[in-house]
Amino acid sequence: MKKFLVFLVLYISCQNTPSPNQDVPQFILYKSYPVDAPEAVQPSGLTIWQQQLFTVSDKNDSTIFRIELKNHSAELHPYRVFTTEPASEDHLDFEGITCDSAGNFYLVSETQFKILKVAADGSPATWITPDLKSYGQKVGLFQVKNAYFEGITRTAPNRFILCPERQPRGIMKVDIGTQPIQVKAFNCDQTRYHFANGRSHDFAGLFFFQNELYVLERNAFVVSKLLETENGFEEGAGWSYEHIETSDILRYDDMRYGKAEGLAMDEAFIYLILDNNNDARITNSDDKRPLLFQLKRPAGK
Numbered sequence: 001m002k003k004f005l006v007f008l009v010l011y012i013s014c015q016n017t018p019s020p021n022q023d024v025p026q027f028i029l030y031k032s033y034p035v036d037a038p039e040a041v042q043p044s045g046l047t048i049w050q051q052q053l054f055t056v057s058d059k060n061d062s063t064i065f066r067i068e069l070k071n072h073s074a075e076l077h078p079y080r081v082f083t084t085e086p087a088s089e090d091h092l093d094f095e096g097i098t099c100d101s102a103g104n105f106y107l108v109s110e111t112q113f114k115i116l117k118v119a120a121d122g123s124p125a126t127w128i129t130p131d132l133k134s135y136g137q138k139v140g141l142f143q144v145k146n147a148y149f150e151g152i153t154r155t156a157p158n159r160f161i162l163c164p165e166r167q168p169r170g171i172m173k174v175d176i177g178t179q180p181i182q183v184k185a186f187n188c189d190q191t192r193y194h195f196a197n198g199r200s201h202d203f204a205g206l207f208f209f210q211n212e213l214y215v216l217e218r219n220a221f222v223v224s225k226l227l228e229t230e231n232g233f234e235e236g237a238g239w240s241y242e243h244i245e246t247s248d249i250l251r252y253d254d255m256r257y258g259k260a261e262g263l264a265m266d267e268a269f270i271y272l273i274l275d276n277n278n279d280a281r282i283t284n285s286d287d288k289r290p291l292l293f294q295l296k297r298p299a300g301k
Helices: 002-015 133-137
Strands: 028-036 047-049 052-055 063-069 074-081 094-099 105-109 114-118 149-156 159-164 170-175 182-187 205-209 212-217 222-229 232-240 260-265 269-274 291-296
Touching: 047 094, 047 260, 052 074, 052 094, 063 291, 094 159, 094 205, 094 260, 105 149, 133 170, 133 182, 149 212, 159 205, 182 232, 212 232, 212 260
Parallel strands: 028 074, 094 149, 149 205, 205 260
Antiparallel strands: 028 291, 047 052, 052 063, 063 074, 094 105, 105 114, 149 159, 159 170, 170 182, 205 212, 212 222, 222 232, 260 269, 269 291
């Protein structure tokens, strides 16, 4: 009986334990939008150009979508349709998108390990880097299939930062303004945040804003600053959205892993877009749409 009572106390204690990231400041949800699309698009990246949100899908090899925020949904509209030269026989699996002030978009392909430029003038899309896989392998990255590049952001003309996803996760700096191009890769698997058992430390998206780098840590439900050090990168201050994505109203039926895959921000808001892999929301088995979260930007951040 004594052993049973001890077990019962431990069980109740575990059931009532708050999230280990409870001390991380929480985002405030401004609005959530179901994502309506002309096809079964699963968003896999997010960026902003001229106050408009744009995304790509890892299921579509030829389209950049503009996101129109309506009262009750976020509508995806084909914005720029492109072809690659030479055409690839492999699925390109675009996992991230960024842009410059001229309206050129840059996409990172998980299967090709390259950056694709989709020019504003409508010219054919071009690969602007060689295969970057070997640079990551030198520091232990890209060990697990389908755990390759997951995000990209542009930090300056010709300069990009990319994030290998997990097992281990990492950061790669790419400067295409030199010949040969300069690439530096870093293993960044250490973390200050809590990831539940069975969830790998991961990076799912990047955004460079007001000279600061932000990263989406999907499996911890955290957006944090990423600080460059002498030896690589480390996490800085972060904010949690776990209470939003796992809420009874917004959560999906399968929440073994976090679902956010795109990060962007402006002066007022943080935007997260979710890839739900056609999973239904727990409140409506017929609603299999992705979600877009519009979060209030923390004061002074």
